[in-house]
Amino acid sequence: MRIQLALFASLTQYLPETENGNRLSAHAQxxxxxxxxxxxxxxxxxxxxxxxxxxxxxxxxxPDEYVLDEGERLAVFPxxxxx
Amino acid sequence: MPVPHTHxxxxxxxxxxxxAKLGHKRIGIVGCGGLGSNAAWMLVRSGxxxxxxxxxxxxxxxxxxRQFFFRDQIGLPKTEALATNLTRIDPxxxxxxxxxxxxxxxxxxIFSGIDLLIEAVDSAHDKAMLVAVSSELLPGVPxxxxxxxxxxxxxxxxxxxxxxxxxxxxxxxVSEVSAEHPLFxxxxxxxxxxxxxxxxxxxLGYPEA
Numbered sequence: 183m184r185i186q187l188a189l190f191a192s193l194t195q196y197l198p199e200t201e202n203g204n205r206l207s208a209h210a211q212x213x214x215x216x217x218x219x220x221x222x223x224x225x226x227x228x229x230x231x232x233x234x235x236x237x238x239x240x241x242x243x244x245p246d247e248y249v250l251d252e253g254e255r256l257a258v259f260p261x262x263x264x265x
Numbered sequence: 266m267p268v269p270h271t272h273x274x275x276x277x278x279x280x281x282x283x284x285a286k287l288g289h290k291r292i293g294i295v296g297c298g299g300l301g302s303n304a305a306w307m308l309v310r311s312g313x314x315x316x317x318x319x320x321x322x323x324x325x326x327x328x329x330x331r332q333f334f335f336r337d338q339i340g341l342p343k344t345e346a347l348a349t350n351l352t353r354i355d356p357x358x359x360x361x362x363x364x365x366x367x368x369x370x371x372x373x374x375i376f377s378g379i380d381l382l383i384e385a386v387d388s389a390h391d392k393a394m395l396v397a398v399s400s401e402l403l404p405g406v407p408x409x410x411x412x413x414x415x416x417x418x419x420x421x422x423x424x425x426x427x428x429x430x431x432x433x434x435x436x437x438x439v440s441e442v443s444a445e446h447p448l449f450x451x452x453x454x455x456x457x458x459x460x461x462x463x464x465x466x467x468x469l470g471y472p473e474a
Contacts, residue, residue, distance in 0.1 A: 191438040234393040241430030243400035257429045261392035264415040264442035265300045
């Protein structure tokens, strides 16, 4: 399956190497993944650090167990402390 | 000698209409520290009619360098002290106070029916948890959050982004609070101003960051 992957702020460096045609913006690109992968499995595969993160699929929060489907958009943002 | 106006001044009637619209809005604020206490007074001065304020902490002396409290309020619950100060600005503002740590167990009960949520907590874990919980339990309610406002970096690096879905994010995204990067009132208030103003824009129908 092919999904859109957006990794923000310090996570942008974890975007996989890709051809230019798959790059959507500075922090987003198209990626090909095995069918049936969950959000948690994609995060493990990318090697994202074990830190707090905001995870949305198709513009709404999704838990690690969420099974991704063709064409969906997975976005991950790492908040930092301070308030 | 009078100084000529260089900007068009909105007609009094238009200004009244905008404030009347905001007067019917109810905003939830999680966290009444540097971000939340300062965003709250900006919203009250702007005419927001109702605020739901939640924080489990008491006012401490160390808060006075950036939070909207005063020395004689040390030891009071932050929600109570903030309510006193906001009511001095506008006695008619409607305030609902919850001295509690907000989590998935009590979120919906406290914040159901709000028009918009401002995330104003300190820890990264709580920021992520609140965005997730609000998105799940109050789908469609806009969330204005903040990340990256510590230290002495330029305030020009603090911007508002429409990040994804119903989530707007304020900050430089990377400046985490630490011993080397403490919280300065000036930079925290810039972020609080961004949060308050994005909330106002969304509620007036201008969701572009």
